[in-house]
Amino acid sequence: MRKGIKNWGPPLLLVSPTIIILGIFVYGLIAANISVSMSDRHSLKPAENFVGIDNYIALFTEDRFLHSLCNLGIFTLFFLVGTMVFGFLWAWMLDKGVTAEGIFRSVYLFPMAISFVASGVVWRWLLNSAEGDRASGLNRIFESMGLGFLQNPWWSDPTWGMAAIALPAIWQLSGYVMALFLSGFRGIPEELREAARMDGASEWKMYRHVIFPQLSPVALSALIIVGHMSLKVFDLIMAITKAIYQTEVPATYLWIALTSNDYAKSATIATILLLLVAILIIPYLIYTARAEKAHR
Amino acid sequence: MTITTGIEKKAPVATGHGARVHLSRTAKYVLLVIFLVAVMMPVYVLVVTSLKPPADVNPATSWGLPVRWPWEPVAPGGPTGFDNWVIAWEALSGAIGRTFMLAIPAALISSFLGAMNGFVLSRWRFPRADWVFTFILFGMFIPYQAIMTPLVQMKTSLGLPSDISTLILVHIIYGLPICTLIFRNYYVGIPNELMEASRVDGAGMLRTFRSVVLPLSVPGFVVTIIWQFTSAWNDFLFALFLSNQRQGPVSLALNNLAQGAQLANYGAAMAGALLASLPTLVVYIVLGKYFIGGLMSGSVKS
Structure with a gap:
C-alpha cells in the first residue's frame, strides 16, 4: 500500500491543480448555473425562492424560445449537410494525388484561421438582401450572370433565413471536415484497396465495402464536432445580424436575457444548451474511451 | 515524435489508364479550381472594398476592382482608399496590442500546465486515471x-476588472x-525506454519531466501555443460577456467598428477585418502544419 501511494501520489499531485480548477470552473459553475435556473432570480435582486423546473416549463411553452430552437435546427441541418458534402468531396478529390495538392488544401482550410467576427463583416455584405439595381454582394453576382432568379433576401427570409446564415459557417468549417476525411482516407492501408481490386471489385463496390466502412469513425467525429459547434453558434449571428428575433438562436437569446439581468432565464437557456451538447458528446466520449482501451 | 497531421500525401499512388481517366482528371481540376475561387471570393471582396473610398462603394460596381489608386481621392482633398485603413487602424490598434497581451501569456501558461498534465496522464497509471482524463x-x-451566467456573477462579486487580465485567466x-x-x-x-533510463538513474518524476x-x-508546444493563441485571438464570446469595448480585445473593437457609428463605411470595416485577421493568418501561413496538428487533435483520437 505504501508503495502504491509512492507510485501514484506524485502524479496525482501534479494533475490536482488542474482537477481543482476545472472542478470549480467547469463542474462547479455548471452546478451553480443549474441552481440559478431553478430560482426566481429574474432581476438584479437576489433570488428568493426555489422554483424547481418552472423556468424550464415557462421556456418550453414560450413561442419565442421555440422559434429560436427551430432556427437552431434549420441552421444545424444546413451547416452539417454543407460541411459534410464539401468536406468529403474535397478530400475525395484530393486523396488520389493531385498536383499542387498542398495549395488546394491550404486554401480550403484557411477560413478556419479567421474569426467569425471578421468573416461576419464580409458575409454581411455578401448576403445583402437588396435585389435588382440595388443588389450588392451575391445577389449582384447572380444579377450580372443572368441568374437573377437566384436572387433572394438571404437571412431576411422568415422561413429559410437561417439556411443563409449557415453559408458562412459552411465556408469556414468545410476545410476542417476535409482535413478530417483526408486523414481518414490516408489511414486506409493501400493493401485493402489492392485486395479489393484483385477480387475484381468495381470502383463503386470498393467504396461501398472497403472505403466507406473505414471512413465511418471519421465521419462520426466530424458530425459530432461540427454538430456541437453548431449548437453553440453565437459569434457568427452577432456579427452578421446582431441579436435580433429573426435570426435568434438559444445562445443569442441567452445574451439578451443576461444583459437584461434575467439571470434565471439565461441560466435556464444555458442548461438546455448544455443538455443538447451533452446528448451529443457523452456517448461519443465513452465510445472513444472504450475504443482506446481496446487499442492498448 | 514529430507532429503528423495525418493528411499529408503518402507515396504516390498509381493512377488509372486511358482517355476516360484524362477526361475525369481535367474535370477534377476544373472543379478544384472553381472551389478554390469560391473559397477565396470573400477575401477578394475584403481587399477590393477596403481600398475603395466611400464615394466609390456602390452596388453597381461592388465586385469591380477599385477605379482609382488607393491614394487618389474622388474629389480633391476628399477621402482616399487608404483612409479606410487609417480609420481601421485608429479604431483597432489599441485593441490589437491588448489582444497580444492577452493571447501570448494565455497560450504560454495553459500550454505549460497542459504539458505537465499530459505527461502525467500518458505515463503514470494511478487508480481511475482514465476517469481523470x-x-x-x-x-x-x-x-x-x-x-457564463454564474461566471459573470462571480466576476462581479469578486470585483474582477472588465479587461484583459480577467480574460487571460479565463482563457488559461x-x-x-x-x-x-x-x-x-x-x-x-x-x-518508454527513455523514461526508464532516467528512472534507473534515480531521477524523480519532476526531474524526468524537466530533463528528458x-x-x-517543442513540437507539442508549437501546436498548443498556436491553438491557444488563435482561439484567444478569435474569441468573441468571453470578450463580450466579461470585458468592455474600451478595455477588451480586438474582436470587440472590430465588431464595434463594423456595426457601430460609421455604419455605412464598409471600406473601413473590411480593412479592419483584414487587420484583425492578419496575426492568425500569418501564423497559419508560416506554421500551417502545426496549426492543422492542433485542429486534428480536436477529434480526440491521436
Whole structure:
C-alpha cells in the first residue's frame, strides 16, 4: 500500500491543480448555473425562492424560445449537410494525388484561421438582401450572370433565413471536415484497396465495402464536432445580424436575457444548451474511451 | 515524435489508364479550381472594398476592382482608399496590442500546465486515471454559455476588472482540457525506454519531466501555443460577456467598428477585418502544419 501511494501520489499531485480548477470552473459553475435556473432570480435582486423546473416549463411553452430552437435546427441541418458534402468531396478529390495538392488544401482550410467576427463583416455584405439595381454582394453576382432568379433576401427570409446564415459557417468549417476525411482516407492501408481490386471489385463496390466502412469513425467525429459547434453558434449571428428575433438562436437569446439581468432565464437557456451538447458528446466520449482501451 | 497531421500525401499512388481517366482528371481540376475561387471570393471582396473610398462603394460596381489608386481621392482633398485603413487602424490598434497581451501569456501558461498534465496522464497509471482524463476532457466540449451566467456573477462579486487580465485567466482555465489532450497524445509516442533510463538513474518524476521530456516537447508546444493563441485571438464570446469595448480585445473593437457609428463605411470595416485577421493568418501561413496538428487533435483520437 505504501508503495502504491509512492507510485501514484506524485502524479496525482501534479494533475490536482488542474482537477481543482476545472472542478470549480467547469463542474462547479455548471452546478451553480443549474441552481440559478431553478430560482426566481429574474432581476438584479437576489433570488428568493426555489422554483424547481418552472423556468424550464415557462421556456418550453414560450413561442419565442421555440422559434429560436427551430432556427437552431434549420441552421444545424444546413451547416452539417454543407460541411459534410464539401468536406468529403474535397478530400475525395484530393486523396488520389493531385498536383499542387498542398495549395488546394491550404486554401480550403484557411477560413478556419479567421474569426467569425471578421468573416461576419464580409458575409454581411455578401448576403445583402437588396435585389435588382440595388443588389450588392451575391445577389449582384447572380444579377450580372443572368441568374437573377437566384436572387433572394438571404437571412431576411422568415422561413429559410437561417439556411443563409449557415453559408458562412459552411465556408469556414468545410476545410476542417476535409482535413478530417483526408486523414481518414490516408489511414486506409493501400493493401485493402489492392485486395479489393484483385477480387475484381468495381470502383463503386470498393467504396461501398472497403472505403466507406473505414471512413465511418471519421465521419462520426466530424458530425459530432461540427454538430456541437453548431449548437453553440453565437459569434457568427452577432456579427452578421446582431441579436435580433429573426435570426435568434438559444445562445443569442441567452445574451439578451443576461444583459437584461434575467439571470434565471439565461441560466435556464444555458442548461438546455448544455443538455443538447451533452446528448451529443457523452456517448461519443465513452465510445472513444472504450475504443482506446481496446487499442492498448 | 514529430507532429503528423495525418493528411499529408503518402507515396504516390498509381493512377488509372486511358482517355476516360484524362477526361475525369481535367474535370477534377476544373472543379478544384472553381472551389478554390469560391473559397477565396470573400477575401477578394475584403481587399477590393477596403481600398475603395466611400464615394466609390456602390452596388453597381461592388465586385469591380477599385477605379482609382488607393491614394487618389474622388474629389480633391476628399477621402482616399487608404483612409479606410487609417480609420481601421485608429479604431483597432489599441485593441490589437491588448489582444497580444492577452493571447501570448494565455497560450504560454495553459500550454505549460497542459504539458505537465499530459505527461502525467500518458505515463503514470494511478487508480481511475482514465476517469481523470475524461473529467478533464469534458471541459473542452461544454458550451461556454453553460457557465457564463454564474461566471459573470462571480466576476462581479469578486470585483474582477472588465479587461484583459480577467480574460487571460479565463482563457488559461478553459484552455487546459485541449492542451492536456494534445500533450497526452503527443507523449504517448515517446518511447518508454527513455523514461526508464532516467528512472534507473534515480531521477524523480519532476526531474524526468524537466530533463528528458521537456526538451522533446517543442513540437507539442508549437501546436498548443498556436491553438491557444488563435482561439484567444478569435474569441468573441468571453470578450463580450466579461470585458468592455474600451478595455477588451480586438474582436470587440472590430465588431464595434463594423456595426457601430460609421455604419455605412464598409471600406473601413473590411480593412479592419483584414487587420484583425492578419496575426492568425500569418501564423497559419508560416506554421500551417502545426496549426492543422492542433485542429486534428480536436477529434480526440491521436
